[in-house]
Amino acid sequence: MYYAIIAEDRADSLNARLKARPAHLDRLRQLQDAGRLLLAGPHPAIDSEDPGSAGFTGSLIVAEFPDLEAARAWATDDPYVAAGVFTDIKVKPLRKVFPE
Secondary structure, three states: OEEEEEEEEOOOOHHHHHHHHHHHHHHHHHHHHOOOEEEEEEEEOOOOOOOHHHOEEEEEEEEEOOOHHHHHHHHHOOHHHHOOOEEEEEEEEEOOOOOO
């Protein structure tokens, strides 16, 4: 089943985010290589593909996990959590309808 991981950034998290980004992306690539990643990306703080110093307000990851507990465990082990970027993480089951 798919799960949506919805994470909120703390204020002024850009520098910590940039430092932890390589490790964060490595984990996402592992999901992608296993065919389990549906989508992932950050929420820009402003209406722009490249928000520059405005940074980001959080991230969305949609990936396949065996169950809710496994999805939560994966989310709380993210390098952005260890770096103090994410202040709040919600993990919710997601039933994919589109695209088919």
